[in-house]
Amino acid sequence: MNFFEAQADARRAIFRLVALFVLAVFTLIALTDLLVIFLLYMNAGAVERDFASFAASLDGGVHSSVAFFILLIVTLGTLYKSAQLRAGGHVVAEMLGAQAVPQNTQDFLLRRYVNVVEEMAIAAGVLVPRLYVMKNEDGINAFAAGLTTDDAVICVTQGALELLDRDKLQGVIAHEFSHIINGDMRLNNHLTGWLHGILFLGLLGTYLLRMLSYGRVRSSSRGSGGVAALAMLGGGLAVIGYGGTFFGNLIKATINRQREYLADASAVQFTRTTHGIAGALKMIGGYPYHARLISPAAPQASHFYFAAGVQSFFATHPPLAERIRRVDPGWDGAYPRITPAWLEQRKTEEITDGHKEQLASRIAVVTAVTGALNQLGTFGMPGAQQLAASYGLLDNLPPSLKAAAREPYSARALVYAMLLDRDDTIKRQQLEVIHGRAEEGVFEHVGVLYKLLAMQPREHYLPLVEMAIPALRALSPLQNQRFSGVMMAIIRADNHISMFEWVVSTVILNALDAGLEPARRVVYNRYLRQHGIQTRVVLSMLARADAPDEAAARHAFVKGMEPVEMAAGELDPAASLQFVTVNNALRQLDRLVPEQKKKLLEACIAISRANEQVRIDEVEIIRAIAAAIHCPMPPVVSG
Numbered sequence: 001m002n003f004f005e006a007q008a009d010a011r012r013a014i015f016r017l018v019a020l021f022v023l024a025v026f027t028l029i030a031l032t033d034l035l036v037i038f039l040l041y042m043n044a045g046a047v048e049r050d051f052a053s054f055a056a057s058l059d060g061g062v063h064s065s066v067a068f069f070i071l072l073i074v075t076l077g078t079l080y081k082s083a084q085l086r087a088g089g090h091v092v093a094e095m096l097g098a099q100a101v102p103q104n105t106q107d108f109l110l111r112r113y114v115n116v117v118e119e120m121a122i123a124a125g126v127l128v129p130r131l132y133v134m135k136n137e138d139g140i141n142a143f144a145a146g147l148t149t150d151d152a153v154i155c156v157t158q159g160a161l162e163l164l165d166r167d168k169l170q171g172v173i174a175h176e177f178s179h180i181i182n183g184d185m186r187l188n189n190h191l192t193g194w195l196h197g198i199l200f201l202g203l204l205g206t207y208l209l210r211m212l213s214y215g216r217v218r219s220s221s222r223g224s225g226g227v228a229a230l231a232m233l234g235g236g237l238a239v240i241g242y243g244g245t246f247f248g249n250l251i252k253a254t255i256n257r258q259r260e261y262l263a264d265a266s267a268v269q270f271t272r273t274t275h276g277i278a279g280a281l282k283m284i285g286g287y288p289y290h291a292r293l294i295s296p297a298a299p300q301a302s303h304f305y306f307a308a309g310v311q312s313f314f315a316t317h318p319p320l321a322e323r324i325r326r327v328d329p330g331w332d333g334a335y336p337r338i339t340p341a342w343l344e345q346r347k348t349e350e351i352t353d354g355h356k357e358q359l360a361s362r363i364a365v366v367t368a369v370t371g372a373l374n375q376l377g378t379f380g381m382p383g384a385q386q387l388a389a390s391y392g393l394l395d396n397l398p399p400s401l402k403a404a405a406r407e408p409y410s411a412r413a414l415v416y417a418m419l420l421d422r423d424d425t426i427k428r429q430q431l432e433v434i435h436g437r438a439e440e441g442v443f444e445h446v447g448v449l450y451k452l453l454a455m456q457p458r459e460h461y462l463p464l465v466e467m468a469i470p471a472l473r474a475l476s477p478l479q480n481q482r483f484s485g486v487m488m489a490i491i492r493a494d495n496h497i498s499m500f501e502w503v504v505s506t507v508i509l510n511a512l513d514a515g516l517e518p519a520r521r522v523v524y525n526r527y528l529r530q531h532g533i534q535t536r537v538v539l540s541m542l543a544r545a546d547a548p549d550e551a552a553a554r555h556a557f558v559k560g561m562e563p564v565e566m567a568a569g570e571l572d573p574a575a576s577l578q579f580v581t582v583n584n585a586l587r588q589l590d591r592l593v594p595e596q597k598k599k600l601l602e603a604c605i606a607i608s609r610a611n612e613q614v615r616i617d618e619v620e621i622i623r624a625i626a627a628a629i630h631c632p633m634p635p636v637v638s639g
Contacts, residue, residue: 020251021194025074028201028240033066035236070201077200082193089146089153089185090130092304096295098132098155103406103470109161115394116166116173117154120270122390122463124177125623125633127511128470129154133161139292140164140284143304144176146185148630150511159289163343164280171267171276172306178266181632184259188304195251196300205237256303257318264327270387278328281307285320286335393463401452405464411471412483413442415508417449418461419490419501429493437486458616462623465504469511480512499545499617502579503624510628526591528564528599534585535564535600538625540572541582542607545621556610563602586628597629
């Protein structure tokens with residue numbers, strides 16, 4: 001299943017979630033209605049009439065009021081939790097007591113964790129997620145959270161870091177990347193928000209009981225009767241509301257199990273080995289703490305986890321043995337025996353990264369993209385070839401460049417250095433901008449990084465930008481504003497924006513804007529036929545990029561219009577293709593449903609293939625377009 005199929009499947013799962021949620025709410029309304037009728041029956045003292053007759057005698061206003069009350073409570077609870085989660089995946093991590101992992105950490109276990117995630121992010125063509133660790137959790141577990149690839153986080157337990165070797169950790173991280181790419185995070189966020197709405201009724205009942213227990217009860221019979229009725233109402237709401245836990249677990253189990261099987265299969269596809277994911281699952285089965293989480297908030301996010309972290313009547317995850325057999329059919333059913341002595345040895349032994357260098361030697365990072373046409377259409381979960389290429393890329397980068405990309409201060413200098421022009425006159429103007437407007441000390445740092453970058457192939461530049469995103473996101477709003485202003489001033493120093501400058505600024509500003517405005521979410525409800533003008537703008541820009549003449553650009557444009565099933569017509573004039581126009585068009589095209597985004601990117605690929613040769617600048621442009629419409633695009637590699 002590729003990215004677009006998985007996204008479509010996730011959208012269908014949301015429809016199933018809506019249906020189950022509506023059924024649960026109607027059940028809560030019916031139960032609360034019965035409770036209210038019973039209280040009215042007891043308060044009326046209508047003992048001479050049976051309950052059914054009394055209920056039938058009530059007018060519709062009682063039932064309508066109950067329904068309105070329940071819908072209001074559920075809606076408020078859902079909106080409250082959903083508003084919290086819109087801030088980004090870090091909300092879930094912090095709710096569970098997790099701590100952020102600095103990209104430039106020197107701790108061995110955390111450094112290995114960062115390396116694995118960076119390699120996979122580059123291989124998958126997505127931004128490097130923010131990383132968290134649950135230091136107080138000994139169980140082997142992990143999760144990914146967020147609404148889009150822009151605000152995603154990955155979190156692992158301390159137990160996973162200490163007990164899993166590199167291959168097994170990689171299998172777990174690949175599983176979580178599947179959730180990021182396949183749209184499961186958005187589904188899980190909806191699930192968390194809506195289930196909180198169901199449980200909010202129980203919280204209200206509990207609150208009412210507490211208020212009564214701390215209040216003064218009058219001795220009059222009328223007052224006592226009123227208090228008793230309120231107590232019964234509060235107790236009934238608490239029972240009915242927490243009965244919503246039943247519906248919550250049922251919904252989680254219904255929605256979550258198949259997504260876990262898909263994520264396991266995607267992890268095997270990603271790493272091209274069953275040893276990692278199956279080995280991690282076997283470790284959970286043989287480990288005394290299994291995947292258990294002790295955080296008080298753990299039950300709220302039980303559907304996020306790599307493995308079942310809490311016990312419930314309806315399991316949110318498939319049986320462990322079944323998951324193992326699906327990825328390792330030859331498994332003998334035995335779990336590894338993990339004793340206290342084994343644990344102590346595992347925590348203290350020296351762990352090497354030899355596997356990494358071994359794989360990196362098999363497949364090198366591409367140095368020329370000619371002949372790699374077939375791979376240009378790969379979107380979503382990549383294969384071992386892309387993963388090994390990311391190993392090679394990170395291994396070949398100088399340590400000083402990697403360190404610069406992982407630290408907020410130097411990441412800014414790295415971007416500035418990358419944008420410096422090769423023309424001495426223009427470069428002098430750009431350096432004057434940096435000297436006058438950038439932070440103190442950045443000017444000298446830029447000079448050092450510029451010399452290092454000059455020795456790197458062009459193919460390393462964009463991955464370095466993507467590696468720097470987490471560090472740039474750590475900037476304060478004021479620092480972010482200053483950085484963006486200096487970056488755009490450097491780009492405009494020669495009154496011209498090159499394609500490479502547009503690519504770099506598009507990738508960075510899209511990522512930083514998502515971090516600064518987490519509440520602004522795109523509604524995916526549009527089709528290409530509704531955005532014909534914007535489609536022509538983007539495809540015209542790509543067709544004209546470095547085309548030798550007008551005839552070649554026209555030929556490429558006609559090829560590109562075929563996948564989107566639109567009449568070719570004429571190319572947009574070059575003078576009208578300002579980058580601000582292209583950026584506005586991409587913002588509109590980001591609203592396309594996943595299947596329509598696939599067609600748009602297929603059109604971009606058709607344009608790049610029009611001359612039977614793909615250049616690195618064309619690949620960069622398509623990756624920037626993919627980033628702007630939130631589609632992962634793995635790097636093009638050659639074996």
